Amino acid sequence: MYNFKSLRCYNCKSVILNLPEAEISKLNGLNFQCECCGHQNLLTEFKFHEGTNNDPLLNILNFESLSSC
C-alpha cells in the first residue's frame, strides 16, 4: 500500500508534490521551486524548508510580498 504525502511550499502552503513516502525519500536534499510563489524549497525529512539559493531577485520579491501584506 502506498502512503501518499502532500508536500507544501514553506512560504505559501500550496502543494508542490504529492508522492508516496518511498518516492519522497529518494528526493531528499533536492531543491524545488514553487510554481505559485517562486520560492525555493529544500526537501529534508519529508518536509519543505526554505531553500539555500540566495538569488538576489528572490530576496527582492520576498521583501515586496512582505511589505504589501
Ligand SMILES: [Zn+2]
Ligand atoms: Zn510557494
